[in-house]
Amino acid sequence: MADNLSDALKKLKITAVDSTADSLEGCLDCLLQALAQNNTETSEKIQKSGILQVFASLLTTQSSCTAKVANIIAEVAKNEFMRNPCVEAGLIPPLVQLLNCKDQEVLLQTGRALGNICYDSHEGRSAVDHAGGAQIVIDHIRSLCSRTDPANEKLLTVFCGMLMNYSNENDILQSQLINMGVIPTLVKLLGIHCQNSALTEMCLVAFGNLAELESSKEQFAYTNIAEELVKLFKKQIEHDKKEMIFEVLAPLAENDIIKLQLVEAGLVECLLEIVQKTVDSDKDDDISELKTASDLMVLLLLGDESMQKLFEGGKGSVFQKVLLWIPSNSHQLQLAGALAIANFARNDGNCIHMVDNGIVQKLMDLLDRHVEDGNVTVQHAALSALRNLAIPVVNKSKMLSAGVAKAVLKFLKSEMPPVQFKLLGTLRMLIDAQAEAAEQLGKNVKLVERLVEWCEAKDHAGVMGESNRLLSALIRHSKSKDVIRTIVQSGGIKHLVTMATSEHVIMQNEALVALALIAALELATAEKDLESAQLVQILHRLLSDERSAPEIKYNSMVLICALMGSELLHKEVQSLAFLDVVSKLRSHENKTVAQQASLTEQRLAVES
Numbered sequence: 001m002a003d004n005l006s007d008a009l010k011k012l013k014i015t016a017v018d019s020t021a022d023s024l025e026g027c028l029d030c031l032l033q034a035l036a037q038n039n040t041e042t043s044e045k046i047q048k049s050g051i052l053q054v055f056a057s058l059l060t061t062q063s064s065c066t067a068k069v070a071n072i073i074a075e076v077a078k079n080e081f082m083r084n085p086c087v088e089a090g091l092i093p094p095l096v097q098l099l100n101c102k103d104q105e106v107l108l109q110t111g112r113a114l115g116n117i118c119y120d121s122h123e124g125r126s127a128v129d130h131a132g133g134a135q136i137v138i139d140h141i142r143s144l145c146s147r148t149d150p151a152n153e154k155l156l157t158v159f160c161g162m163l164m165n166y167s168n169e170n171d172i173l174q175s176q177l178i179n180m181g182v183i184p185t186l187v188k189l190l191g192i193h194c195q196n197s198a199l200t201e202m203c204l205v206a207f208g209n210l211a212e213l214e215s216s217k218e219q220f221a222y223t224n225i226a227e228e229l230v231k232l233f234k235k236q237i238e239h240d241k242k243e244m245i246f247e248v249l250a251p252l253a254e255n256d257i258i259k260l261q262l263v264e265a266g267l268v269e270c271l272l273e274i275v276q277k278t279v280d281s282d283k284d285d286d287i288s289e290l291k292t293a294s295d296l297m298v299l300l301l302l303g304d305e306s307m308q309k310l311f312e313g314g315k316g317s318v319f320q321k322v323l324l325w326i327p328s329n330s331h332q333l334q335l336a337g338a339l340a341i342a343n344f345a346r347n348d349g350n351c352i353h354m355v356d357n358g359i360v361q362k363l364m365d366l367l368d369r370h371v372e373d374g375n376v377t378v379q380h381a382a383l384s385a386l387r388n389l390a391i392p393v394v395n396k397s398k399m400l401s402a403g404v405a406k407a408v409l410k411f412l413k414s415e416m417p418p419v420q421f422k423l424l425g426t427l428r429m430l431i432d433a434q435a436e437a438a439e440q441l442g443k444n445v446k447l448v449e450r451l452v453e454w455c456e457a458k459d460h461a462g463v464m465g466e467s468n469r470l471l472s473a474l475i476r477h478s479k480s481k482d483v484i485r486t487i488v489q490s491g492g493i494k495h496l497v498t499m500a501t502s503e504h505v506i507m508q509n510e511a512l513v514a515l516a517l518i519a520a521l522e523l524a525t526a527e528k529d530l531e532s533a534q535l536v537q538i539l540h541r542l543l544s545d546e547r548s549a550p551e552i553k554y555n556s557m558v559l560i561c562a563l564m565g566s567e568l569l570h571k572e573v574q575s576l577a578f579l580d581v582v583s584k585l586r587s588h589e590n591k592t593v594a595q596q597a598s599l600t601e602q603r604l605a606v607e608s
Contacts, residue, residue, distance in 0.1 A: 052089035113237035115162035442483030519562035
């Protein structure tokens with residue numbers, strides 16, 4: 001065989017220029033036979049022989065041998081080391097030119113050759129891009145789309161594969177294909193050829209690649225992709241095929257329009273059926289399907305319209321079935337159920353309905369199952385749901401009466417920042433304008449000490465911010481001397497002072513209001529901590545800074561007046577020339593700030 005191959009390569013070099021088709025054909029057959037027996041070794045010999053340049057000239061003029069030459073190129077380009085040499089030998093321009101011919105076998109082999117050269121090869125893709133190959137292939141797919149004969153379907157599969165290899169993991173080339181209109185073409189292809197598994201798979205892989213791009217989702221939304229994918233999904237029995245469709249559905253379902261289309265196409269019913277079939281199974285494939293189906297369900301609920309459609313005023317069968325996930329024994333379903341409730345709880349109407357219909361007890365029971373060595377993701381999801389449910393004013397007292405605060409406090413010992421963050425947010429929502437609850441929690445030494453500890457969690461900005469906000473909220477909503485004393489004794493004052501310098505105006509304001517209440521109600525207890533935290537200097541800075549918001553300037557001046565009741569802090573105020581700063585604010589464009597400046601100036605003048 002080796003001798004035959006060497007002879008064939010020599011002959012090809014000599015006869016390519018001036019030869020009959022018959023003699024050429026014999027040499028090409030010999031190469032194809034050698035490639036079939038040992039592709040890698042034969043490809044190396046072809047590369048060393050310099051015959052690739054000969055192929056370039058053979059492809060320039062079409063003959064009965066053209067398909068075989070393209071076939072040989074397709075075979076050698078299966079090897080990574082051959083792709084660059086194929087580009088360097090100038091094979092791409094003549095191959096792209098061949099895409100304009102009418103011969104089906106030539107088109108098939110040319111599509112294979114280009115697809116293999118492009119596979120994982122930047123040079124191959126660039127050369128095809130430069131020669132304009134992608135547009136010609138898309139035009140072919142468009143014109144051949146409706147024909148369902150086997151030969152045509154085989155050609156379409158090759159062309160789809162070529163586009164996939166051309167654009168895989170390359171955002172620029174994927175965007176180019178999208179701009180060329182590949183998406184509606186492939187969606188139409190999927191609809192017509194859904195019986196052909198090879199072509200269907202190729203379309204799905206192409207969709208999976210393209211669906212990651214934001215611009216593609218807008219185009220997908222204008223097609224009937226949702227309907228086609230759900231129709232295809234319903235036919236699947238094999239796990240691998242379902243997974244392929246899931247991989248396309250997940251990125252597409254990030255788009256709100258497509259979410260609604262998928263709901264209307266009946267995807268939710270398919271997902272619920274999968275959950276029902278797989279929930280009690282311990283097979284790996286079933287566990288994987290259960291996770292994917294329930295995760296996708298949660299994703300569909302992230303769209304406002306799709307969520308509201310499935311909620312159906314709390315009477316929807318989907319909503320009712322999701323409720324049954326929460327008491328399930330599957331951690332995955334507990335997680336998905338709690339996340340689904342958190343998603344349903346995105347408007348006041350839904351929240352009020354759910355609280356009135358007993359969802360709070362279900363979530364507290366779920367949390368109870370995860371207190372000791374619990375599943376962190378389930379804890380986080382259940383707390384997220386409770387936090388959202390606590391937003392409407394009418395729900396707060398109902399949830400407090402149901403014992404939500406007590407249930408949440410069981411997780412104070414958690415060392416997991418995501419759980420800490422949601423715990424803090426839930427408590428802050430619950431005590432908003434609930435004086436009694438704020439006082440009760442504010443006198444809880446263990447809670448306050450933990451908050452003070454978390455106020456120093458510099459590695460977790462979210463936990464740090466929420467701890468500060470809850471400390472402030474306990475004071476603002478309780479207006480209680482006992483709460484203030486507990487916070488002073490636990491070392492919380494310095495954190496409220498630091499919070500007044502936050503980059504977020506809302507947090508600055510919350511801190512200043514809480515500090516004003518401390519100064520009004522319990523100044524003697526807090527004065528030393530306020531001094532060591534340099535509150536007076538910070539207030540001077542806030543009032544001097546032109547960038548400070550009007551409400552910050554206003555509350556800073558209110559606080560200055562309140563601090564004058566402390567001899568210790570009074571001296572600090574006098575030493576910092578506050579009168580100059582405040583008198584300038586009398587002409588502030590905000591009337592409330594200007595009025596407060598006049599009052600503060602009078603107070604400072606009297607006290608000086």
